[in-house]
Amino acid sequence: xxxxxxxxxxxxxxxxxxxxxxxxxxxxxxxxxxxxxxxxxxxxxxxxxxxxxxxxxxxxxxxxxxxxxxxxxxxxxxxxxxxxxxxxxxxxxxxxxxxxxxxxxxxxxxxxxxxxxxxxxxxxxxxxxxxxxxxxxxxxxxxxxxxxxxxxxxxxxxxxxxxxxxxxxxxxxxxxxxxxxxxxxxxxxxxxxx
Amino acid sequence: xxxxxxxxxxxxxxxxxxxxxxxxxxxxxxxxxxxxxxxxxxxxxxxxxxxxxxxxxxxxxxxxxxxxxxxxxxxxxxxxxxxxxxxxxxxxxxxxxxxxxxxxxxxxxxxxxxxxxxxxxxxxxxxxxxxxxxxxxxxxxxxxxxxxxxxxxxxxxxxxxxxxxxxxxxxxxxxxxxxxxxxxxxxxxxxxxxxxxxxxxxxxxxxxxxxxxxxxxxxxxxxxxxxxxxxxxxxxxxxxxxxxxxxxxxxxxxxxxxxxxxxxxxxxxxxxxxxxxxxxxxxxxxxxxxxxxxxxxxxxxxxxxxxxxxxxxxxxxxxxxxxxxxxxxxxxxxxxxxxxxxxxxxxxxxxxxxxxxxxxxxxxxxxxxxxxxxxxxxxxxxxxxxxxxxxxxxxxxxxxxxxxxxxxxxxxxxxxxxxxxxxxxxxxxxxxxxxxxxxxxxxxxxxxxxxxxxxxxxxxxxxxxxxxxxxxxxxxxxxxxxxxxxxxxxxxxxxxxxxxxxxxxxxxxxxxxxxxxxxxxxxxxxxxxxxxxxxxxxxxxxxxxxxxxxxxxxxxxxxxxxxxxxxxxxxxxxxxxxxxxxxxxxxxxxxxxxxxxxxxxxxxxxxxxxxxxxxxxxxxxxxxxxxxxxxxxxxxxxxxxxxxxxxxxxxxxxxxxxxxxxxxxxxxxxxxxxxxxxxxxxxxxxxx
Numbered sequence: 001x002x003x004x005x006x007x008x009x010x011x012x013x014x015x016x017x018x019x020x021x022x023x024x025x026x027x028x029x030x031x032x033x034x035x036x037x038x039x040x041x042x043x044x045x046x047x048x049x050x051x052x053x054x055x056x057x058x059x060x061x062x063x064x065x066x067x068x069x070x071x072x073x074x075x076x077x078x079x080x081x082x083x084x085x086x087x088x089x090x091x092x093x094x095x096x097x098x099x100x101x102x103x104x105x106x107x108x109x110x111x112x113x114x115x116x117x118x119x120x121x122x123x124x125x126x127x128x129x130x131x132x133x134x135x136x137x138x139x140x141x142x143x144x145x146x147x148x149x150x151x152x153x154x155x156x157x158x159x160x161x162x163x164x165x166x167x168x169x170x171x172x173x174x175x176x177x178x179x180x181x182x183x184x185x186x187x188x189x190x191x192x193x194x
Numbered sequence: 195x196x197x198x199x200x201x202x203x204x205x206x207x208x209x210x211x212x213x214x215x216x217x218x219x220x221x222x223x224x225x226x227x228x229x230x231x232x233x234x235x236x237x238x239x240x241x242x243x244x245x246x247x248x249x250x251x252x253x254x255x256x257x258x259x260x261x262x263x264x265x266x267x268x269x270x271x272x273x274x275x276x277x278x279x280x281x282x283x284x285x286x287x288x289x290x291x292x293x294x295x296x297x298x299x300x301x302x303x304x305x306x307x308x309x310x311x312x313x314x315x316x317x318x319x320x321x322x323x324x325x326x327x328x329x330x331x332x333x334x335x336x337x338x339x340x341x342x343x344x345x346x347x348x349x350x351x352x353x354x355x356x357x358x359x360x361x362x363x364x365x366x367x368x369x370x371x372x373x374x375x376x377x378x379x380x381x382x383x384x385x386x387x388x389x390x391x392x393x394x395x396x397x398x399x400x401x402x403x404x405x406x407x408x409x410x411x412x413x414x415x416x417x418x419x420x421x422x423x424x425x426x427x428x429x430x431x432x433x434x435x436x437x438x439x440x441x442x443x444x445x446x447x448x449x450x451x452x453x454x455x456x457x458x459x460x461x462x463x464x465x466x467x468x469x470x471x472x473x474x475x476x477x478x479x480x481x482x483x484x485x486x487x488x489x490x491x492x493x494x495x496x497x498x499x500x501x502x503x504x505x506x507x508x509x510x511x512x513x514x515x516x517x518x519x520x521x522x523x524x525x526x527x528x529x530x531x532x533x534x535x536x537x538x539x540x541x542x543x544x545x546x547x548x549x550x551x552x553x554x555x556x557x558x559x560x561x562x563x564x565x566x567x568x569x570x571x572x573x574x575x576x577x578x579x580x581x582x583x584x585x586x587x588x589x590x591x592x593x594x595x596x597x598x599x600x601x602x603x604x605x606x607x608x609x610x611x612x613x614x615x616x617x618x619x620x621x622x623x624x625x626x627x628x629x630x631x632x633x634x635x636x637x638x639x640x641x642x643x644x645x646x647x648x649x650x651x652x653x654x655x656x657x658x659x660x661x662x663x664x665x666x667x668x669x670x671x672x673x674x675x676x677x678x679x680x681x682x683x684x685x686x687x688x689x690x691x692x693x694x695x696x697x698x699x700x701x702x703x704x705x706x707x708x709x710x711x712x713x714x715x716x717x718x719x720x721x722x723x724x725x726x727x728x729x730x731x732x733x734x735x736x737x738x739x740x741x742x743x744x745x746x747x748x749x750x751x752x753x754x755x756x757x758x759x760x761x762x763x764x765x766x767x768x769x770x771x772x773x774x775x776x777x778x779x780x781x782x783x784x785x786x787x788x789x790x791x792x793x794x795x796x797x798x799x800x801x802x803x804x805x806x807x808x809x810x811x812x813x814x815x816x817x818x819x820x821x822x823x824x825x826x827x828x829x830x831x832x833x834x835x836x837x838x839x840x841x842x843x844x845x846x847x848x849x850x851x852x853x854x855x856x857x858x859x860x861x862x863x864x865x866x867x868x869x870x871x872x873x874x875x876x877x878x879x880x881x882x
Contacts, residue, residue, distance in 0.1 A: 034709050056706035056715065059722075062696060066703040090704050092611050117697060141695060142741045154688065154747050162689050178689040186354075186612050187697045192710040 007032060017081060021088035021107055027193065031087065035080050045077040046070075061140050065120050073125070089116045092189040111176070113188040118175050128169040131155055221284045224277065225312070281312070282562040300666040302414040302565050306659070309569015317573055325574050326567040328634040332522075335560045336631070337512050339410055340523050341505075342557035343434065344530030345549075351427040354713075358606050358614075359431035362622075364468075366432065366598045367439045370405035371398065373594040374587070381586060392646065395450060400650050402443040403636050404591060404657055408629030409433040409523075411658075414561060415627060415666045422679040425618060429625035437523035438472035444635060445519060451643045475521035479528025482511035486529070487536035487732040494734065500545040501552060504537060536732040539745070543752070564630045571633070572655055578648035587653045588660055591628075599623040617676050624669055627661045628654075686753075691746050 007029045008014050018028060036042075038050045051067040052058055060066065070078050070086050078086075091108040105112060121129045121137055134155045142151070162170045162178040170178075266273075285308050289296050295304070316323040352359070375398035382392040412433045416426055446464055450456065486507035493500050508529050515525035538546060599622050607613045614622075636654045639647045673680075702718040705711065 031708070034707075037709070051707070054706050056718075057703050060699055060703045060706070060718075062699050063703055066700060066707075087704065087708065090701070117693065117700065120696065120700065137696065138692070138743075141692075141699070142743060145741050146744050150744060150747075154692075154743070157747070157751075158688050158692060161687060175693075178687065179693055182690055182694060183612070187694065188701065189611050190701060190704055190708065190710075190714075191609075191611050191712060192705070192708055 011080065013081070017084055021084055022091060022094070023084065023088065023193075028084065031084055032080065035083055043077075045079045046083065047077055061143060062120065062137070065123075065137075065140075068123075069116065069120060087193060089113055090188060090190045091193045092191070093185045108189075110184050113184055114176050114179065115172065117188065118172050128167075128171050129175065130169045131159060134158060134170070218288065221281075221288060224280055224284065225315075278563065278566075279559055282559060282566055285566070286558070286562050296418075298667070298670075300415050300418055300662075300670075302411065302561075303663050303666055305562055305565035306569040306572075306662065309566035309571075310573060311569075312566065313570035313573030316570075323570050323574055324567070326564075326571040326630065326633065326637070328638050331564070331567075331630060331634045332516070333513075335564050336410070337509060337522075337526060338553065338556035338560045339413065340434070340512075340526045341508050341530055342553040343409060343413065343430070344527035345508075345534055345553060347527065347531060348423065348427060349531065351423050352431055353717075355424070355427060355431070358610065359428060359435060361602055361606055362428065362432040362599075363435035364439055366602055367405050367407075367436045369598045369601070370591075370594045371402045371439075371443060373401075373597070374405060374590045375401035377590050377594075378586065395447060396644055396646065399444065399447040399639070399644070400587075400653075402440065402447055403632050403650075404587065404628060404654060405594075406436045406440040406628075406631065407433040407626050408631050410561060410564060410631070411627035411629030411662055411666075412625060414565070414629075415662070415669060416625065419670050419673055420681040421621065421673060422681055424612075425621050425625075425678070426681070429622060434523060434527055435472075438468060438475065438521040440631075440635070441519070441521050442468045442471050448643075471519070471521050472524055474518065475515045475524035476528040478515045478518075478520060479511045479525035479530075480532050482507050482514070482525075483529040483532030484732070486533045487540075490537045490540040491732060491734050493541065497542050497545055500541045501548045504533065504549050505552070507533070536729070539729075539733045539740075568630055568633060568655075568658070572659075576648050577652045578646070579652055580649050583649055584653045584656050588657055591626075591657055591661075595626040596623045599626075617678055620676065621669075621673070621678060624665055624672070627665060628658050629662070630658075633658060686746075686750055688747055688750060691743060695743065 008025055011017070011028070011032060014028060017023075018025065023031070035046070038054070039046055040050060040053070048067055048071070051070065057063045057066065070083065072082070085107065088107040089112060093108055093110065094106075118129070119125070121133055123133060123136075135151060138151050138155055159168060159170060162174050164174050164177070165171075282305075285305065286301065289301055289304050313323045375394070378392065378397040378401065379394045382397065407429070409430065412429055416429060442464065446467065450460075486503055489503050489507070490500060493503070508526060511529040512522045512526045516522040541549075599619050603614050603619050603622075632654050633651075636647075636651050639650065641647050644650070698714060698717065701712075701714040705715050
């Protein structure tokens, strides 16, 4: 355990980080090692090229969106804190968390997971998924195997099913409502980030 | 000239038929031949042997009226089988006609009671009722049920929980076997109990028969109470996969009869045996599944026998595994699971419906027959009632199940993302139902090796009755009491499908960022492998590249269109119109739900019917279909493509004909078909 502590001491503000995200020290150390492994030029932060060097991510249909989600708009690099904060979204939900209305919503709650997923669709960050944005996602998912008409009809159908206020876009609440039967805790949690 | 008496008689008959008790009359009409048939069969047999001896020398007396005499022996076997099946089905129907009964008592209990009654009646009639023959059970009655289960197995929850299921199936069953066997042996050693004479091996073989959770019983009870998917898949998956353990242990203990000591080598070989049995079974099933998928690729020209291939290949998989003493159940499940995605992409919609309904029908009849025969066999015996043994075995079964579930859950919860709560554990423990498999295995025991076979059989029957009756009846109120989450009857939603896929990809991406290879990663890799290599071989050329999402979407549209046609357009929500700009009447805007106005619906239906009439087909009823060369369809498909390319028209997803090619976009027809000579006037809804 000695090596853990020595690694932890290298990371600034590690206690705040653990408090905020709920990761254990062991996890933080593991993520730090991974961060350094990805950071090939040892710059101390990650750029999009570092992410693109991950082979599986490059093959993923929504890989570029995932990479984009790590970078807040305007920033070109990701430091360790932001890295950990983004990954904290995928921690399994703590069922025993006391429902305290005063404390802010933890990063890995169901709502914040959904919000993360929503932001994958909503690239222009206007709070709504428009038809064009949905078409883009569908196009990348189906990788050129369908015709344009089929894509459009699927997109239309999707919006029509989810859209409750009739503005032909999907807002975050409508998004959440359409997924109320899905077990988000299960589907959006990675067991390695427990 | 109407005869008043005749009219009155006919009126009376009609009135009778309307009442339900005419149904019961029908039932009893068929019950008597069954009982008579059994007794007359004996009589007939005697007659035959009598005449055989004397007919050689006597002259053949000429019969002037050679028809219309009783020749029962000629048709005896198929006649009796049909009569039993008919009785079983009528009984099943009867339970649903009786109000209130089926909501309290599960069907399996009622069927066992019926079996008891029928067996009793036959016995009173002076004859030996038929026993649940193990060969009949394992070769004819069990496969349809397992195939039905395997073919329609919900893959996603099953694979997500596969670790838990395997733990329960393998470790749980092993725990049960050794706990029950060991405790029985220990108790038999005590002089106080009247068990004496039981050696360790007999105890172990008894416990190996009685430990396994039975898929038939679980299906029968759990189908009716509709608990949530997770629990259902856990109990059900366990009951399917523990077959391998049961097979290995049963055969091993049978072989060990007479041996006094078991060495470490034997234990090691037993483990190897288990791996061979289970993996071998899966391998056999997968091979047959791939063969079936490959065959279905070429059946485009002969759609009528597509269902046959599915059934025969699966049955062959089961039999081939049984030939080598491998696990037939696992083979059947593997075959169904592997076969399904490819076969469904290849076969026509009608064949799909046929397969589904035949499987459901056969499995339903099988299940009914199994429970009735279980009741009849109870009456037959032979029984050797030993109160101590029976009570102890029942109690031990319960205790070992509860302890096993609690212990295993404690270990499993350390690895699960979604933990199992105490309520879940209770339902799991409660779902450990034993059934006909245990009985058949017990029946197969050889009397000379196991002199206490009758005692075992009696005990097995009591355990089965206890689990089916007591646990089956009480599980329903308990589920309500404990407020267990129920199965959600959710309509399929394309939103859920899309977002679930996106999330799957997202998690695979996150896992790769973290550098770990979780099950998302492997699922993703498997999908890619499937798409690139397997689908290309096994699916018909045009459809092999169709992404899953599109197939899902088309299926959904198809289903909705059929629904619309069947209910006459009076569906509650009609998201049949994809584009929200068009076809919105002012009235519906107030409700906020887009609907087609009534006149438009009627107009559309009229056009659709008119269109079909032109080519001499009817929408309903379903005539003898020509599955090859549907002229209307060919013409129609061309039209459809025209429309799409020209981008004319308002799109509507009304289903017209063809169910043979669901992936071709049936969903769109334009409201102005060119097959007509006259252009119908539709309220103009121009799409900009």
